[in-house]
Amino acid sequence: MKKIYQYIGLGVILAFSSCSEKELLDTVPSTSISDANSFGSASRILGLVNGAYDAVKGASLYGGRYLLYCDVRGEEFINVTANSYTAYESWNNSYNSGSNDINNLWSQAYTAINDANIIIAGLATSTGVISDTLNAQYTAEAKYIRALCYFSLVTVYATPYNSDQGASKGLPLRLQAETDGDNNDLARSTVAEVYTQILSDLDSAEANLPDSYSSDLLNTTRAHKSTAIALKTRVYLTMNNFAKVVEEAAKIVPQTSAPFSTTSYGVKHALQSDITTLFGTTYTTTESIFSMPMTSSDSYSGQSAIGYIYNANSEYYLNPDGILGNAQWGSSDKRRSLLRVASSLYYLKKYAKASPYIDYIPVIRYSEVLLNYAEAAAQTGNLTLAANLLKAVHARSDASYTFADADIATASALVFTIAIERRIELLGEGFRSGDLLRNLQTIPAKGSSSLQANAVAPTASNYIFPAPNNELTTNKLY
């Protein structure tokens, strides 16, 4: 009898012990999907496209900090905290290959590039899930993203195009989707090759992007035809290819005198009557061609948010010797209301919303396109058009101001005046160092009684950002 019980016990235990191996070991995550399913439905493919935009919105890139780096390298701001986590190294141009900002910016931009490459590669093979039109549109959006990121990198990490027509070494040009351990080594293409790729992507994007989307929000946060064109005006301007700037700008600025607006495409881009509404009130007007959306559930805070650095934590004030004191920026200029004064120091409040920091970050505005166009028109001899464009941008914020004849009489005077206007209009939107570098100008010295930053000549090694360690140590062909 005893033995019977013993064997029953044994049997029961063995029976319960035989769990299914497969069931236990083939675990599947419930909060993410496997690569095999990523192109499985229309909504997932759309999600991937939005994901690539979201990578562009990374804190280190157009989430805001890229703008910060490019602005504070110039002479408009004075740093007060000497904190390397809030772009102090950018401010005094003392970056090295190990610096956080250098590594993070590079990684973030290439993450967006790879996301775009994954979409381009995936859509080339997955057919039938979405329509061919949508397939082409998403590919075009990915190419726009790839172009924007390469442009953002090549203008800071590589010798300016204008110094040698792009003959210098530029960037590793990654055009394939990377999802495994291969292909770590890739030599740099030349600056010119990178620009060629950027323009080829933008041309291709222009051809397949939609004229417009169904809402103002989508028109501002996803690329449509005019977005690619607008970016091209920036790219060609950086290459001093003024004829092409004029050609591209004319597509979305067909008029020769104010009011200027896009008429030939879906979104009727135009200047808004009050610039301050763009910052803090209505982020999705027709002036905001491309912006990074922020919501309370998708925004940055602390040192990741430029609103925190500029405004809430008051880490940079406007250099009294910079554009702040320029006569072209009159006291009644509406753009002065995008500043605030504390203890007689001026602080930027274009990103003024405090917690959650949900001010949209502008990437391309119509007023920039007008100024790109103006500069190119001046350089190509169309002084009237150039002056009209300049006046349109200025008068929108300060109708009472009249440009002195000497400021707009000649091409060179106009170019000079437009450069000043860019500093006023685009202050804090990431343009200053790019403008200095494309014109091969020295980055001016600046400082306060406690902190000083020396000037940086175009020949100096710190005129451009150093290559990051996370590339140098892993890419033997760099």
Add this chain to the structure above:
Amino acid sequence: MCSGLYYLLSSKETMKQIVSALLLLSLYLGAAAQSRRITGKVTAKDNDSPIPGVSVKTTGKAIGVQTDGQGNFSIEIPEGVTSLEFTYIGYQKIILPISGNTVNAKLESTASGLNEVVVVGYGTQTKREFTGAAARISGALVKDAPVQSFDQALSGRAAGVSIASPNGVLNNPPVIRIRGVNSISLSSYPLVVIDGIAVNTGNISTSTSVPNNPLSDIDPADIESIDVLKDAASTSIYGSRAAGGVLLITTRRGKEGKAKVIYDAWGSSTKAARLPKLLDATGYMKYKNEAVYNSKVLGGNENNSSVASELFFPNYNADGSLVNTNWYDYIYRTAYSQNHNISVSGGNKTTNYYLSANYSNQQGFVVDNEFKRKSLRFNVDHEVTKWFKIKAGGAYNTSFNQSQNTGSLPNSTFLLIGAARLATALAPNVSVYNADGSYNLSSTGTLGMGNNQVTNTLWNAKALFDLSSYTTENDRFTGNIGATIKLPYHFELNTTYAMDRLRTENNTWLSSQLGSSGYSVGGSATNVSALRNNWDWASTLGFNNKYRKHHVTALLGYDVQKFETTSWGAYATVAADNFFTNYEGSYSTVTASGNSKSEKAFISYFSRVTYDFNNKYFLTANFRRDGNSALGANSKFGNFGGVSAGWLLSEEGFFKNLHIENIVNNVKLRASWGRVGNGNVTNDYASQSLYSASLYGSAATWYLSQAGNPDLSWETSKQTNLGLDLGLLNNRIQVEGTWFNNDVNGLILSAPQSASKGIPDNAILMNVGAMYNRGWELGVTASVIRKENFSWDASFNYTHIKNKVTALATGNSDIIGYTHTSSEASNVTRVGYSVGSLYGAKTAGVNPENGRRIFINKAGEKVQYSATVASGESNWTYLDGTTATAISASDYYLLGNALPKWYGGLSNTFRYKNFDLGINLTYAGGNYVMNGTKATLRDQRFYNNYTDISKRWTTVGQKTDIPRLVYNDQISNGSSYPISANVEKGDFLRLQSLTLGYRVPGRVFGTSGISSARIYASGNNLFLLTGYTGTDPESSSNGNSNTTPGIEKNAVGQGRTFTVGINVGF
């Protein structure tokens, strides 16, 4: 439990019966002779508790009695008898002379010889049979230590086991290495098995402020023993989970006899030790202004009035005195702690029980740091029938951890809220409060700088502490139930089901008030709740038989374990009112935070066969086949195993013929070889390529979140182990020496990917790389002096270990380890060197000509740095003044090995009459430590400095290692990146603990029922002998990380603790 233990239990029963029979016989035989009566009491030497049932005999004659329940005996002895013999199973026999009519005996446990039980995987063996490498640490050694979790008390206790406390924050998981670093990317923490179930280890807190070591959920007083399995032959039964060694924890169980009640309590006080001496307000202003002026001069602005000559100015109190704040007073404190434990245990022939309760309330020496635990445990064993036994146990506890951010936990080194850095860096010439009693704050909430003309980015520590809280709290039940069924033909079936359900709540609150780090977001509160559900079912079929001189045991088993982890929470910002101090209040913005859900499972089949012949030759073989859900689809299963052999030389005839058994009584040779695996990837889905969802504004997104590797497989280590055990002078000295070699292959590495590939985290887990750990260890325990009233027991252990990386990912490229941020590249793992060697810019002192720090660039050239230069000049120049390229990470050198090459401990226990004195020393060395805190102490921003800054360069020709002070210089002293000038040797000797105890004589208690009592006082970390100038050479800013050891940066050191306690038995 296993067959081995049962075998011992049953033999104990038999022995008792034989002894009783003999005693009855002897009484009858002795009755006629002329006699006198001797009385006395028999107690245990280690705790003075009376021992019932001891056989007391006249020497050489068969007259004897047994002691009663109180250990008393009374015996009639015949004429001519001069001594009595005391024997009891489990204790050493002693013979005492008869003088007078009273003879009291103290028996010493034999649990130190070959019959000592060693707990091995899924069973036990005697030390005689055991042929692997293991160490046993008694629970008694950890129960009175002023710690939160038992692992913190194991320092220096066993050869081959290195345990270091990374800092003095309560309940921080210690850095445990059994025979070195056995992996690079995976955890080197050993597998911890408690009463048969492998449990979660590491830090389970979701905050970088407050740590939460789940091992603190176990009351140290409940631990009977800790067995450390070190070699593959012992660990391979745990297959793929044992590469870091195994800690087997056995909790206390009841023993047959009258109910025993034990109450233990201690109270302690702790203070920070070795804090650096800082400048006071006057010194601060002097040196800072000197730096400001130097900067002005070097910038070519000597005559430029728009550049300031001084930026630091005195502030005065209302009474006109100079403000001179010692920030230590607001950050450190004398901490008081108390711990109480009570247990009841006992049983009869069929049922044993153990019940305990614990209350612990501990403070850390950093203000606001607390740990509390309440726990209950029960263990019960019951013999249902002769062939069927059940055992069960369970423990429930709550534990609570609270701490401000100290900057001492991994990934918090450079946080602006780190208390350790605030303590040294805050300006001493400004006050904590304004005259009106409010906090002294700037307009953005940082510390107000008063008359100083600089902007401060650091917080007012007092306001910061008052306006924030970080807590993590556990609710945990662990339990197990098991059965043993004896089958015919010497078979036995065991099965145990264990569950471990741990719920953790992590709460962070930052006030919306100015002065809180949450001010800029309008106040914030984050609650994250995590549930870790872990169950394990193990069944074994055992065989154990002796046939003449052959002894065979065999074990066949199956073990399945599953871990499920769910975590969810929310982050709320913009408090409706600064009244709210928790998440439950009203906030205007709430977003999800800390969400995750994952599971992993292990399925294992294993077996063990042991064979010994004539108690002389021993063989053990293990095999395990493991399935691990986290590994690649193509490689989920792996096979592991080991063989070991032992030869008890001293049992051989030829050895006995040497007649040296009084000198060398035991000689045993051991050898083992085994192959174990490591698949302990922290990410449960590590091998898969995954896309995750997020938001772009309000649009749903998918993005590549992990680049996977379907071939991800086990790391394997092949371990060889050769040992010699000696018992000298009748086991008074026991020596264990072991040589080991551990070749680890197929290392799982986060293989760095070119950042331009855009792969998440720029890394993919791959099996690449190899390394070895080679060394030897020596353990000696000795009863140096053993006299009636005085004894001295000593145990010493030494481990020598060499770690060398022999291969890495494609092209053997270095793996760079970062401390908190990607700008602090602090360690390098490089082929030919040990894992995680120190890394940074090489320096060559200070140029006596101009006080500039000299660096060595990658070409080996000397370049010097000046933080300020005039326009047109370069910050970086060669010594001849020509422009040089700035030092960057490409110029970094490997600066020294960070892993100790030797370590160990020495513990001594002295007993004199009722007094006992314990001295436990630990030591380690052969490594280098990056004293990164020195960079902060010499930081030339607005930070305060230490008093040694007075040695800075001031005059041409001066030789010093502190460069000329230049305001805002962040390079010369190592603030921007690590420099070799801050690398120091890490050798040390620490007085880990010193304990003096006194056993209150039993007569004092009379009939109160108290059977024993001991009071003691102890000190921990009383001295540290080291040339290291930082706070503590065992500091680890990166916690348990394998690739970034040896970094001390902005972290709090160790405390110094004084404890008084009491142990009472009823």
